[in-house]
Amino acid sequence: MSLSRRSVLGVAAGAPLLTTSLSFRKARAQAQNTIRIGVLNDQSGVYRDLSGPGSTHCARYAVRESGITQAGVNVEVIEADHQNRPDVGSTVMRQWMDRDGVDVILDVPTSSVALAANTLVRERNKVFLCSGAATSDLTGPACSPNTIHWTYDTWMLANSTARAMVAAGGQTWFFVTADYAFGHALERDTTAFITAAGGRVLGSVRHPFPNTDFSSFLLQAQASRAQVIGLANAGADTTNAIKQAAEFGITRRGQRIAGLLVFITDVDALGIETAQGLVLSETFYWDLNDRTRAFTRNLGTMPGNIRPSMVQAGCYSAVLHYLKAVREMGVAAAKANGAEVVARMKAMPTDDQAFGQGSIRADGRKLHPAYLFQVKTPQESSGRWDYYRLLGETPADRAFRPMAEGGCALVRS
Amino acid sequence: MDMIFGVPAPLLFGQLVLGLINGAFYAMLSLGLAVIFGLLNIINFTHGAQFMMGAFVAWMLLTYLGIGYWWALLIAPVVVGLSGIVIERLFISRLYKLDHLYGLLLTFGLGLIIEGTFRNLYGSSGLPYRIPPELTGAWDLGFMFLPVYRGWVVIVALLVCLATWLVIEKTPLGATLRAATENAALVQAFGINVPRLVTLTYGAGVGLAALAGVLAAPIYSVNPQMGANFIITVFAVVVIGGMGSILGSIVTGFVLGVVEGLTRVFYPELSSTVVFIIMAIVLLTRPAGLFGRA
Numbered sequence: 001m002s003l004s005r006r007s008v009l010g011v012a013a014g015a016p017l018l019t020t021s022l023s024f025r026k027a028r029a030q031a032q033n034t035i036r037i038g039v040l041n042d043q044s045g046v047y048r049d050l051s052g053p054g055s056t057h058c059a060r061y062a063v064r065e066s067g068i069t070q071a072g073v074n075v076e077v078i079e080a081d082h083q084n085r086p087d088v089g090s091t092v093m094r095q096w097m098d099r100d101g102v103d104v105i106l107d108v109p110t111s112s113v114a115l116a117a118n119t120l121v122r123e124r125n126k127v128f129l130c131s132g133a134a135t136s137d138l139t140g141p142a143c144s145p146n147t148i149h150w151t152y153d154t155w156m157l158a159n160s161t162a163r164a165m166v167a168a169g170g171q172t173w174f175f176v177t178a179d180y181a182f183g184h185a186l187e188r189d190t191t192a193f194i195t196a197a198g199g200r201v202l203g204s205v206r207h208p209f210p211n212t213d214f215s216s217f218l219l220q221a222q223a224s225r226a227q228v229i230g231l232a233n234a235g236a237d238t239t240n241a242i243k244q245a246a247e248f249g250i251t252r253r254g255q256r257i258a259g260l261l262v263f264i265t266d267v268d269a270l271g272i273e274t275a276q277g278l279v280l281s282e283t284f285y286w287d288l289n290d291r292t293r294a295f296t297r298n299l300g301t302m303p304g305n306i307r308p309s310m311v312q313a314g315c316y317s318a319v320l321h322y323l324k325a326v327r328e329m330g331v332a333a334a335k336a337n338g339a340e341v342v343a344r345m346k347a348m349p350t351d352d353q354a355f356g357q358g359s360i361r362a363d364g365r366k367l368h369p370a371y372l373f374q375v376k377t378p379q380e381s382s383g384r385w386d387y388y389r390l391l392g393e394t395p396a397d398r399a400f401r402p403m404a405e406g407g408c409a410l411v412r413s
Numbered sequence: 414m415d416m417i418f419g420v421p422a423p424l425l426f427g428q429l430v431l432g433l434i435n436g437a438f439y440a441m442l443s444l445g446l447a448v449i450f451g452l453l454n455i456i457n458f459t460h461g462a463q464f465m466m467g468a469f470v471a472w473m474l475l476t477y478l479g480i481g482y483w484w485a486l487l488i489a490p491v492v493v494g495l496s497g498i499v500i501e502r503l504f505i506s507r508l509y510k511l512d513h514l515y516g517l518l519l520t521f522g523l524g525l526i527i528e529g530t531f532r533n534l535y536g537s538s539g540l541p542y543r544i545p546p547e548l549t550g551a552w553d554l555g556f557m558f559l560p561v562y563r564g565w566v567v568i569v570a571l572l573v574c575l576a577t578w579l580v581i582e583k584t585p586l587g588a589t590l591r592a593a594t595e596n597a598a599l600v601q602a603f604g605i606n607v608p609r610l611v612t613l614t615y616g617a618g619v620g621l622a623a624l625a626g627v628l629a630a631p632i633y634s635v636n637p638q639m640g641a642n643f644i645i646t647v648f649a650v651v652v653i654g655g656m657g658s659i660l661g662s663i664v665t666g667f668v669l670g671v672v673e674g675l676t677r678v679f680y681p682e683l684s685s686t687v688v689f690i691i692m693a694i695v696l697l698t699r700p701a702g703l704f705g706r707a
Contacts, residue, residue: 044529045638048537179682205677208685212633212642213435216677216684219427219557236539239634247544247560247632249551269634271541304536 033331034074037063037319038102040089040117041109041132043081046210046236049265051109051132053079053303055315059106061299062319066327073331075323078102082113084210089113090120097124103335104129104322107315111135111182115142122146126338129322131314134234134261135185136401139365143408145339148346150366151314152283154182155401157260158190160281160370160394165228165258166197173258174226175204176217176241178233183209186232186260202226207233214241215248222250234261239269246274263309267375267387275387278375283368283399284310284354285388295353307385313354318366321350358396363408370399420678423556428674430554434563436670437570438625442643443650443662444574445621448581451657452594452614455505456513458521460647461640462528463619466493467626468635469531472542482545482631489627490620497619501612524640531637539634566628573624574663581659590614649692655705665703 039059041051056079063075080096082089089108096102097120105121108114109132118138121128128147130138136155138147173194177183183206191201202224205217218241221229229250231241238259245257259266262280286296286307295316296308308316325344326334334341342364350358350366358368373388381387403411417425442464449457470492471485480488500523508516548562581587593600593607601607626640633639650669654661669688676684695703 042537044532044537046537048532050538052537205681207681210642211685212639213431215431215434215563216428216674217681219431220424220678222558223421223424223427236537236634236636236638239539243634244632247562249558249560253558265536265538269538269541269636271543273543274541306536 032335033072034076034101035104035323035326035331035334036096036100036102037075037077037104037106038093038096039077039079039106039315040082040092040096040113041079041107042084043079045084047084047109047132047234049269049304049306050235050263050309051107051311051315054306054308054312055079055107055131057302058299058308058312058316059319062316063323065298066320066323068323068327071327073326082108082110084110084113086112086116090116093117093120097121097126103127103338104319106319107132107311109133109311110180111137111185112180114138115181118142118144118147121338124338127322127341129315129318131318132311134182136189136406137181137185139361139363139401140406140408143363143406143410145364145410146342148318148342148360148364148366150318151310152281152370153365153400154186154189156283156370156394156399157186157281158193159399159401160372161258161260161279162190162193162230163197164279164372164392165256166194166199170228170256170258171199172226173199173201173228173230174221174224175201175230175232176214176221177204177206178209178211178237179206180209182234183232187230190230190232190260204232207237209233210235210237212240214244217241218245218248218250222248222253222255226255228256228258230258230260232260235263235266236269238262239266242270242278243274263311264385264387265306265309268306268385272375272378272381272387275375276377279372279391280375281370281372282310282388283370284308284313285371285373285390286313287386287388288371288390291353291356298353308354317350317352317354320352321345321348321360324348361400361403362411363403363406364410365400365403367396367400369396370394418679424678425675426554427557428678429671430557430559431563432671432674433667434567434670435673436667437567438629438643438666439647439650439670440574440663440666441570441625441628442622442647443654443666444577444659445618445625446647446651447654447657447659447662448577448621449615449618450651451581451659452590453505453611454509454513454594455516455520455615457615457618458517458644459500459524459527460520460619460622461644462524463493463497463622463640464626464629464643465531465637465640466496466527467623468542468630468633468639469535469540469626470623471627471630472540472635475542476540482627485627486624490623493623493626494616494620498612498616501615505615506608506612524644528637528641535637537636537638539636539639542630542635544631562631566632569628570625573621577621578659578663646688649688653688653692653695653702655702658702658704661702661704 039056080092104127111133114133122144131151136153138149177187267275346360355368372392467489470489474480551560597607654665676687
């Protein structure tokens with residue numbers, strides 16, 4: 001056999017690297033009057049449908065709605081795949097900001113990549129509008145004058161979902177946690193709520209990210225005899241775990257599953273038969289009110305013909321508000337100083353079709369209400385995407401962690 | 414409760430059973446790879462995509478044509494196997510005279526194209542596929558709750574592995590195939606159409622991947638990256654078992670499934686890596702693999 005084993009393995013190990021796809025265009029000459037927004041997210045993996053090309057679609061829609069092009073400002077929206085890996089994401093961002101003149105990094109799901117973006121953007125004094133990532137550290141220890149955390153975070157999820165679960169009698173918990181920054185933050189924030197409400201955490205197990213087979217972890221959760229199994233993961237990891245929990249009869253034996261982060265695209269992937277009854281929290285639902293319905297209609301056909309997730313709606317909302325600030329400051333000033341733009345954004349109230357009226361706090365936290373939903377039964381649902389029934393609303397001033405508790409250096413002095 | 418190594422015994426037994434189930438998938442996938450490599454000398458990196466296609470064809474049959482699981486078990490491997498035959502005739506057959514790396518790069522590229530196409534058409538979050546009603550429910554084994562469907566997967570995988578091994582090692586057809594591998598020109602001189610034999614073998618190997626895909630569809634969400642999640646581990650299985658060794662890939666598949674399951678109890682964070690650690694050790698001590706002939 002002439003084939004060397006080492007060459008096979010070399011290619012096997014290098015395989016993920018080859019898939020790196022960078023879809024940026026070269027900077028053009030008229031750079032001075034052009035704002036460049038780089039949408040960095042998962043274009044090929046488990047978080048693609050909830051962010052991915054849909055986020056770019058929403059960002060481009062925000063540019064159109066802002067009318068800034070008619071005012072003589074060029075806005076370019078480009079996108080790239082970070083493959084949920086901080087190293088890949090950092091390489092793209094350095095090229096974007098150092099070579100291609102990108103002014104804003106947008107979206108960035110996967111908390112480990114978002115934390116890298118947070119640092120890189122601050123070093124270069126650009127703007128980071130984070131919609132996709134969850135870790136509440138972005139407005140806590142890692143807060144930055146160049147970052148706004150837009151759509152949701154781990155504290156808000158715990159505050160909404162875990163509080164409701166404990167109130168409904170779920171006193172003992174076991175976590176199945178994605179083993180990276182996001183999972184750890186979600187587990188930590190949820191644990192704080194459970195213990196504060198008098199509940200107990202019996203244990204947790206950390207699974208590799210991404211992961212396909214959850215049966216082993218679920219069996220450990222089952223053996224713990226906890227009343228609630230908290231899934232501190234997201235995307236296809238969550239849907240696989242929920243699907244397999246049903247298969248192993250975990251819910252039939254009296255344990256409840258708490259999907260701590262479930263997106264509408266996940267509910268669609270599970271199918272309403274499997275997902276019915278699931279309690280979850282989001283800050284945006286396309287069928288929430290007249291404005292969100294109008295927003296969804298105006299978006300036109302989304303890539304993959306899905307309804308927008310809260311992450312994608314957040315990209316729209318963030319870009320719209322950013323462009324308002326740019327318009328006030330002028331393009332040259334906005335390009336020169338990212339922190340200045342962010343300060344201007346914080347000073348103005350927000351208002352858009354997806355999230356309604358809101359504001360941005362000094363620590364970079366965007367404030368809007370959080371909604372507790374339950375997935376409808378197949379009988380209640382009128383068809384695909386008619387998935388949620390509203391259970392409750394946490395008003396904007398109580399939906400997110402109080403500024404004093406976050407430990408953000410920007411607000412301490 | 415009895416404890417073994419500080420772990421409750423029921424939990425440990427449960428993990429052993431789950432390990433066998435995962436091992437069944439590893440065994441079926443690595444079997445297809447071993448057959449293709451053994452007879453064609455092609456390292457089929459499209460295998461993960463073909464596994465995924467099997468699941469997708471099952472989903473399409475149900476969604477567009479109303480054809481259920483049982484027929485999908487038959488139809489999906491045939492459909493995907495035929496697509497494999499087309500690929501072999503159009504592309505792979507041109508590479509037999511070149512270095513292995515060309516075949517590897519070609520199949521890897523094809524795999525990416527297929528996955529990308531499905532991703533563009535169906536998104537990445539996955540599609541629901543329900544367990545057939547005949548196989549829902551679960552057995553209470555005392556120490557764990559075993560879904561009937563998972564038991565079914567293990568039985569099917571064992572039967573398929575056994576049948577494939579018998580065909581290749583014990584039948585005249587298998588003897589011809591093995592002879593063609595050793596010396597194609599000589600076998601051709603006996604009046605046997607070797608290129609056709611090779612094409613059909615590739616189709617059969619691909620069909621095995623698709624069958625595993627159909628079996629996986631009700632358990633995992635049917636999504637374009639489901640094969641990519643498996644394939645790297647499966648390659649490690651093939652390497653540990655010995656490239657091209659049928660028996661090696663079957664036994665190694667099941668054993669590594671169990672090892673991985675146990676790792677999930679004792680040190681969960683290591684569970685995605687343990688297979689590769691074993692691979693490194695095997696390569697250092699037995700470079701031809703556990704069952705391979707150097």
